[in-house]
Amino acid sequence: MTEAAHPEDHDAAHEGPIRTRKQLVLTLFWAHVVPVVTIILLATYVAAHVRPGAGSDRLSAAAIAQRIQPVGKVEVRDVSDASSQRTGEQVFAAQCTACHSAGALGAPKIGDASAWGPRITQGFDALLHSALAGKGAMPPQGGGDFTDLEIARAVVYMADKGGAKFPEPKAPPATTSTTTAKADQGGDAAAAAVASAKAAMANVATAAPATTNTSAAGGSPPALYAQVCQACHATGAAGAPKLGDKAAWAPRLADGIDGMTAIAIQGKGAMPPRGGSSASDADIKAVVTYMANAAK
Numbered sequence: 001m002t003e004a005a006h007p008e009d010h011d012a013a014h015e016g017p018i019r020t021r022k023q024l025v026l027t028l029f030w031a032h033v034v035p036v037v038t039i040i041l042l043a044t045y046v047a048a049h050v051r052p053g054a055g056s057d058r059l060s061a062a063a064i065a066q067r068i069q070p071v072g073k074v075e076v077r078d079v080s081d082a083s084s085q086r087t088g089e090q091v092f093a094a095q096c097t098a099c100h101s102a103g104a105l106g107a108p109k110i111g112d113a114s115a116w117g118p119r120i121t122q123g124f125d126a127l128l129h130s131a132l133a134g135k136g137a138m139p140p141q142g143g144g145d146f147t148d149l150e151i152a153r154a155v156v157y158m159a160d161k162g163g164a165k166f167p168e169p170k171a172p173p174a175t176t177s178t179t180t181a182k183a184d185q186g187g188d189a190a191a192a193a194v195a196s197a198k199a200a201m202a203n204v205a206t207a208a209p210a211t212t213n214t215s216a217a218g219g220s221p222p223a224l225y226a227q228v229c230q231a232c233h234a235t236g237a238a239g240a241p242k243l244g245d246k247a248a249w250a251p252r253l254a255d256g257i258d259g260m261t262a263i264a265i266q267g268k269g270a271m272p273p274r275g276g277s278s279a280s281d282a283d284i285k286a287v288v289t290y291m292a293n294a295a296k
């Protein structure tokens with residue numbers, strides 16, 4: 001049979017898939033509207049600020065600021081401003097709690113009256129000296145970086161928890177560089193003595209040399225005396241025995257030159273080890289001998 005015999009089959013073979021108006025509308029929708037909407041949605045998603053699963057937020061402003069922040073900071077405080085000084089509880093929480101909360105390395109646990117009793121009987125000054133200079137496994141200041149007043153407050157805080165009744169140390173009143181700080185009693189006196197000694201040693205470089213009786217002292221004073229010791233021993237600052245004061249030196253002379261030298265090397269009361277200097281044992285002994293001879 002020829003193609004001309006069935007013209008309807010020939011027309012059907014050349015017809016497209018769209019035969020009705022509904023099919024045309026659907027075709028236009030899927031061919032144009034859906035792609036356009038999809039592109040818009042994709043563009044919105046890409047431009048969105050929050051993209052879950054998009055990756056790391058290391059380039060965010062907060063993350064960058066955290067990475068470039070300084071590894072440390074300098075804190076400047078006015079030690080004469082009592083409000084800038086940390087309380088005993090704050091110092092304890094920052095430094096002392098590591099050993100005194102658990103009793104590590106033989107440290108008396110806070111609140112343990114039996115452990116603190118023998119130490120409290122030694123007095124506040126002895127406890128403060130041990131805390132400042134270090135004792136046993138405890139390094140000076142417990143290894144921290146605090147002012148003497150802050151350490152004194154921490155000592156009182158822990159001792160009072162163990163049964164003591166030491167008064168809260170207070171900052172000494174502001175004074176000029178040549179004025180000896182005075183305080184009341186207990187913790188106030190110790191804090192004032194420490195502050196006075198430090199102020200005196202800080203001013204020794206500019207202070208006028210004290211007039212001493214070199215003949216009574218057994219010759220010219222050692223260089224160490226002029227550089228360090230005279231700051232307190234020439235004026236009696238912070239309870240130091242004045243050079244040539246026989247009454248003040250009498251009980252100390254009983255320890256002998258070696259005993260007094262050992263005390264000067266270790267430090268006592270407001271006097272730091274070696275008077276705050278780096279002098280050798282021989283230099284310390286020489287200046288002790290000089291001051292002892294002046295009191296004979």
